[in-house]
Every structure is written in structure tokens, then in C-alpha cells.
Amino acid sequence: MGPTDPTTTDPITADPVTADPVTTGPLVVLVGPPGSGKSSVGAALARLTGTPLRDTDTDIETRAGTTIAEIFTGRGEPAFRELEEQAVADALAEHPGVLALGGGAVLSARTRARLAGHPVAYLSVSATTGVQRVGLASHRPLMVGVNPRATYRALLADRVPLYREVARWEFATDTESVADLARAVADAVALPATPTPAEGQHR
Numbered sequence: 001m002g003p004t005d006p007t008t009t010d011p012i013t014a015d016p017v018t019a020d021p022v023t024t025g026p027l028v029v030l031v032g033p034p035g036s037g038k039s040s041v042g043a044a045l046a047r048l049t050g051t052p053l054r055d056t057d058t059d060i061e062t063r064a065g066t067t068i069a070e071i072f073t074g075r076g077e078p079a080f081r082e083l084e085e086q087a088v089a090d091a092l093a094e095h096p097g098v099l100a101l102g103g104g105a106v107l108s109a110r111t112r113a114r115l116a117g118h119p120v121a122y123l124s125v126s127a128t129t130g131v132q133r134v135g136l137a138s139h140r141p142l143m144v145g146v147n148p149r150a151t152y153r154a155l156l157a158d159r160v161p162l163y164r165e166v167a168r169w170e171f172a173t174d175t176e177s178v179a180d181l182a183r184a185v186a187d188a189v190a191l192p193a194t195p196t197p198a199e200g201q202h203r
């Protein structure tokens with residue numbers, strides 16, 4: 001996907017809204033399903049560009065003082081989604097660097113509207129690779145179940161249109177390394193790469 005017109009729908013009035021590019025906020029926002037590499041590529045991008053990383057899953061756990069798995073089990077998914085909506089809104093308002101969202105953040109219409117105008121990159125992944133990457137990780141409560149592959153396919157069917165709605169760029173991640181993806185995102189979004197001391201030694 002190349003640059004797209006960041007058009008979305010006002011969550012209150014349902015009127016189409018064409019957002020102007022925002023001039024403050026994160027340098028780049030990463031969206032995509034679990035296992036697409038948002039957290040890993042986000043960390044690599046932050047290192048590459050010498051900018052801070054923020055991951056809304058970490059923010060939610062810090063604020064709640066517990067794990068995402070505990071929030072899902074103890075309070076339920078709707079409670080988690082409310083915390084997530086607030087965490088994304090705060091990070092969009094406050095964070096100037098690389099921002100990785102949780103895979104389900106785009107389920108919120110308010111969040112999708114808030115993302116309009118921000119430089120959003122969608123990391124895509126096939127169901128086969130996505131399931132391999134997340135495995136049966138219990139810290140991803142949505143993936144715990146009898147048939148993770150069917151769960152993951154259903155998740156992709158629901159969400160791929162939403163990732164595409166909010167993103168200006170799309171990167172297929174199945175056969176790319178985290179480092180190559182970080183460079184590709186930095187190039188597309190025109191982020192300046194800052195050589196780390198380790199890279200400098202090879203010059």
C-alpha cells in the first residue's frame with residue numbers, strides 16, 4: 001500500500017472526516033495483528049532512529065499494576081479495551097517517538113478516528129506465520145484456546161480492513177527480518193537514521 005488519503009468516519013456523527021496530517025505526536029505508529037512484530041520492529045526502529053519507544057501494552061500494565069492476561073481474566077476484555085483506548089489516546093497526545101499499539105487497538109472506532117492524520121504503518125503477517133510467532137503464549141490471552149489457528153484466522157478476517165483503514169503504509173513481515181523491516185519503515189516514513197556507536201565501529 002502506498003500513501004493513502006487518511007479518510008475516516010467521525011465516531012459521533014458518522015460523517016466522513018478527512019484529517020490533515022498532524023504536526024505533533026509520534027514519528028510513527030505501528031499497527032498489525034499479534035506476532036506481526038510491532039513491539040520488536042518498534043524497538044529496532046527506536047534504536048535505528050535514536051528516538052524513544054512506547055508500547056501501549058506496557059503502558060496499560062504499568063497503569064493497572066498487573067499483566068494483560070490478569071486484566072483479561074479478572075476484569076474481562078471490554079475493561080481491557082477501555083484501558084487500551086485511553087492508553088492510545090494519551091500516547092498519541094504525549095509521545096514524540098516510535099509508538100507500538102496492541103493488535104486489537106484498532107477495534108475501537110474512537111481510536112481509529114484519533115489515528116487519522118498520524119503516520120501509521122501496518123505490519124501484516126499470514127495466519128501461518130502469525131500463529132508460529134505467538135505460539136501458545138499465555139500472555140496473549142486472546143490466543144489461548146483449542147484452535148489457535150482458527151482463532152487467528154478469524155481475528156485477521158475481522159481486523160485486516162481496520163488496519164488498512166488507519167494505515168498509510170503496509171509491510172508484509174513473513175519473510176523479512178526485524179532489522180530490515182525497521183529500515184524499510186524508517187525509509188517510507190522518512191525518519192532520519194542515527195548510527196549507533198556499534199554501527200559506527202564498522203565504518
Ligand SMILES: Nc1ncnc2c1ncn2[C@@H]1O[C@H](COP(=O)(O)OP(=O)(O)O)[C@@H](O)[C@H]1O
Pocket residue numbers: 032033034035036037038039040041103133134173174176177178181
Ligand atoms: N520479522 C520477524 N521475523 C522473525 N521473527 C519475528 C519477526 N517479527 C517478530 N518476530 C518474533 O515474533 C514474536 C512476536 O513479536 P512481537 O514484536 O511481540 O509482535 P507484536 O508486538 O506485533 O505482537 C517475537 O518472538 C519476535 O521475536
Ligand SMILES: O=C(O)C1=C[C@@H](OP(=O)(O)O)[C@@H](O)[C@H](O)C1
Pocket residue numbers: 032033034035038039057068101102103104105139140141142
Ligand atoms: O490482538 C489483541 O487483541 C491483543 C494483542 C496484544 O498485543 P500484541 O499485538 O502486541 O501482541 C495485547 O494488546 C492483548 O493481548 C490483546
Ligand SMILES: [Mg+2]
Pocket residue numbers: 038039040057100101102
Ligand atoms: Mg506487541
